[in-house]
Amino acid sequence: MLKGALVGAVAQELVKDLALAIQEQSQYAIQFPTHFEELEDQLKYMQSFVADASKLKDKQVTVKTTLDALRQQIYEADDLVVDCQIRDDYWKMKGSSCSPSLSEMCFRYQTGKKLTKINSQIKRTRENLMSFYVPIAGNQDNENNIDKRRWSSQVFDESEIVGLKEDAATLRDWILAQNEPQLRIGIVGLGGLGKTTLAKIIYRDVNLTRRFQEKIWVSVSQPVNEVEIMKSMLKQLKADDSGYTKDNMLDRICQLLSNKTYLIVLDDVWSIDDGWWERISTGLPKTEGTNNCIIITSRIKKVVKRMGVLETRVHQPKFLDDNESWALFCKVAHMSTDGEETPKLVEEGKKIVKKCGGLPLAIKTIGGLLSLVEKTDFEWKRISKNFHEKLTTLEGNGSEGNESVIASLQLSYDELPARLKQCILCFSIYPEDYEIDVDQLIHWWQGEGLVRGKNTETATESALNCLSELISRCLVEVVQRRKFDGSVYTCKVHDMIRDLTIKIARDEDFCSFSESGKHISNKNSRRLGVTSETTFQTLQGNSKLRALLLTTTRYIGFNKNIELAKVKSLRVLDLSQVILDSICVKDLWYWITSLNRLAYLNLRDVAKLFEVPNSIGKLWGLQVLILGECKNLTKLPTSILKLPRLMIFDVGNCPNLQFLPQGISGLSKLQELYGFKIAGPGNATGSRLGELKILTELRVLQIDITGESHIEDQELKVLENLEKLRVLSINAGHCDDKDIMKQLDKLSPPSSIEELYLKHYYGETTPRWINPQTIQQLQYFCLEDSRVNMMGKDFWGNKDHKWNVKGLCLKFCQRLNVSWEKLQAVMPDIRYLEISQCNSLVSFPCNVEAVGFWYKDENKKGSPKTQKVLSLKKIECS
Structure with missing residues (x-):
């Protein structure tokens, strides 16, 4: 069962941001003194609750229901605060010292009513949580105290290894060519890619065994237990660990390894933030003239580099190709590779393997399932049809190499900071294998407020740092980058990661999906990636939609009567390359300029876009405006120059704009x-x-x-x-x-x-x-x-x-x-x-x-x- 990540990814960050916004924006307190003071107090209480409640399991139905209500309340409060911020920035730019207009007085009155309602709702939610949170949390604490570390050993079945020969050869060459007292090698990659298996191959290699007098295998995982690590090292060095303090143990390890060559494998390292690695590595001997090696496996590239691994000694195992994937599947599913099975069964098997995307753990998991069912093309077709559902619900037995695919990948998600959880969930709206333009992605994050600038760092810089972190954690793959410095232009996620984000996004109501995992639009949709199959009529009654982006289509079939035209809650609208044929551009602009909270508008490379109307000046909240490559654009209104929050303005490569x-x-x-x-x-x-x-x-x-x-x-x-x-x-x-x-x-x-x-x-x-x-x-x-x-x-x-x-x-x-x-x-x-x-x-x-x-x-x-x-x-x- 997946952990209740709902609050950690959405509500926790929104609560923190709201509390900060209210604290900083004293001008709102002047307009609504008692309302904002009460909201600030409520949010202070809620911050501690949402942080702890996110650890509770989905099986706590009452908690989940209450948190669902809390999420909706926080979204509403966030909208209200943004409305106030936008309005205040506008009046500051205008510099008006006149008495409030009738519309301004109406806005303040309505805002006061909404604040009163939200405060009352959040207070009731807090009381509900208080009524049953303590006993549940107590039981949960006992459960959380159990050691949940992933354990691994150097033992493995060589007969099941497929596709790692080249990877192993690379590491052997690095080790055999070394001439230094402590070579450090990093093996980095997505969960289930074969990092541990590759480390085992090296650890058990006969030719390399002769090179090292001592070998130590340490399974690190989370949470890190420094004492247990050193006890494990002493045990493998055949030394008694009783009676030693932490410092004594490290001294003893140093003595036992002095003047010896050694190989140490640190498997599944997630973090070194508490300084455990610095303390242990300082105590390891680095005797000149000896060739020692430390191999570190991790899902996070930044971690191995912080542990002293050079960029040139970081290795990422590749995904299996079609032939390797099929060979591994046949081993696990007990299939022959010489054509004994019927052609139809082989055909269905290869379709299933293709869906695994070359991820060894996924192939092993689905192969293990198929080894237990009847080998008929009818049965395999049924499993193929429900492939994604099977992988997200299959439970492993927790043993090495037999864990659930989704549970393995969930570990990477659980370890993300809350803000990065929001960012990775955005990938769920994109179709399978879709190459995502990084500019679109970071502007989306910026426009919706998923990332924010702080101190001297701009929101764009913060967003790019978030993307870099997701890439470092092997959750996002780079497709195209600049050769000079590696700046990322396009990216995507592996199909298995996409399945994980879909499941979590659906559970959290981050965006809408059918039970089969199909991205859909409905009255509860908050984010929408538009394809040729998207139906806007199903948006009837929607007041929650925050982001709409074209993905695999350039048509939206817009007119003033469709349900999309009634949606007013958007903060992000990306219509780059949209085809304006059969669209009344006047109606489209009327809708766009009615989106009061719109922060990001992208109309890049839109043919037949001749001018921008003066009414764009009503978008007081606009932060990013992209009109680049609009070849027919000839005129811009002066009202654009009165947008108080505009930070990115792009009209590059518009030849007819004089x-x-x-x-x-x-x-x-x-x-x-x-x-x-x-x-x-x-x-x-x-x-x-x-x-x-x-x-x-x-x-x-x-x-x-x-x-x-x-x-x-x-x-x-x-x-x-x-x-x-x-x-x-x-x-x-x-x-x-x-x-x-x-x-x-x-x-x-x-x-x-x-x-x-x-x-x-x-x-x-x-x-x-x-x-x-x-x-x-x-x-x-x-x-x-x-x-x-x-x-x-x-x-x-x-x-x-x-x-x-x-x-x-x-x-x-x-x-x-x-x-x-x-x-x-x-x-x-x-x-x-x-x-x-x-x-x-x-x-x-x-x-x-x-x-x-x-x-x-x-x-x-x-x-x-x-x-x-x-x-x-x-x-x-x-």
Whole structure:
């Protein structure tokens, strides 16, 4: 039975966020003093309850019912607080000191009534929990005190091993080639992938056995018991552990291993936060001249790296291919591989195996089930039809290699922080094997408030860190990433993880699914991924929908009479690439601009979108507005410039949009701006470069120069005020006006820039500010589709100023004449090079006439940074 994760993933985080919001927003307390004070008090009580109640089992029906009601109340309270925040931000931007209008007075009256009702409901819920929580919690505590660690040993059945030969060979090579006192190797991967089995193969390898005088196998798991670990080590070293203190035991282990070669396997490590590993590893001998090895298996890459494993010594076993999967299935299901079974049975068996996605544990589980039923194609068809249900309900016996698939994966979910649980559940709305655009995902999280900025970290940065954490924990797979630093562009989840998220999301009412696991829309839907099969009529009466995103379809069949048009609760709306044929655009915009809580709107690459109506100014809560790649977009209203919460604004690659309206300086919270077009001198209503001066929160800026653009002398130093700017892209738009080229040469960007993109630049040399003294922190430089003949003289710096650049990209620069030797001399840290059709380059280490790549260290090829601040796909591809 799955644990009651409902509160941990949703209510717990919402309660915490609400309490913080109320504490910080004193202006609400002025308008509703007693209401908000009472809500704050109620939430303080509830925080402790929801944290503990999440540990209770689903079988506690009364608890589950009460928590269901609590979740609904907290969603309503969250909506109310957001309404107040949006309204307050709007009035702050407007700067109105007038008496409240009639509509404002009405809003305050209605808000007061709603607060009174919510306070009363939460109070009753708290009393209900109090009435039966204590006795149940007491029994639960006794149950939770039982040691639930997953136990493993080095013993295994070699006859059932399939598909790990190459993985084992890799680890053997690392060990045999070592010449160091303590080699550390990490084996990382999804639960059930075969990490422990691979470690056993190495541990039992005869050739390696001769290399080590002592071998120790430790099953770590959760919760970590440091004393038990050391007792296990002493026992395997044939030493008595009685009478030793913790410190004495470690000293004794060190003595027994001194001047000996040893192999230690630490299996199933989840965390080292309490310092147990630092204490034990410090006590392990590291004698020069001895070759020792520590192998660590974990589901979390970050953990093994924190334990001292180098990036180049982290190995992730691959999923089994079709042939390996079938071979393993046949072993477990007692099938022959030489065709003794009927063709129909084999056909059904292979269909079932295909659904396992190459995950060994899933293959073993379903194979074990089929070994116990009659071998008929009718029976196997029945199981195949209910495959996902079988895997999510099958219980293992808890022994090694025979645990439930879903229970194994549930361990990874249970160990997530509450906020990451919300994030991983979002993957449930996407179809099987769907490649998810990371920009869409992180903007969804940001728009719905699942992640938030804090201190100096923006919400975008926080979201990318959350995604990085999920990838590190092997719950999310990377599909496409940037070669330079591993920035993730697209991702997906394994089918088994998707099944887990569907089950939990359905139980928590995070979004709606049928009993068979099909994503559906109904009056209780909170999030909806739209496919060609989605029916909007079933949304009748829905007042809960928070997020709607197109996935496998570009049609929504919208008109003002469908039930979707009556939904007003959306915070996230992603209609990128939607087909507007047969849609009354006026009706669509009328609906969109009625969504008062909308925080994220994506209309990227929408054909036949000619203009944005003035009514968009009513979306006071909008934080992310994406209109990039709308080729027909010609006009933007000035009302966009009065959105008080806008942080990301993208109109990049909109060729028919001549300029942005003047007044963009009013968007004081902007952090990312794409497609900023500078108007000409004769345009009194267009945007000017000087307006950027006060947008000091900008992290990303993409400037587009057109033939009409004009920069005044007094605007040349504007950019140096943007001290938080990290990414600067200048697209000169094939403009060959010599005056504008001279002005671009005189710009003064901030030294904080880490990534620089110069595109369609028609100057003969690079601008003089592109030099190692002016932009000292530059890590990546891209020069694309330009007429540059040579780098400017300042580019080469001097003996005191050399580049810190790690990555260089040169594309379609046919005239550029630079030698690799000279470039390396001023870029000593360069490790990544990408070249496309730059025929005049001299002695470069890769193909310059077509497409070429070069890496300084092949072992680090494609390895990502532990943290990436910004996603740059929209800049690189624009």
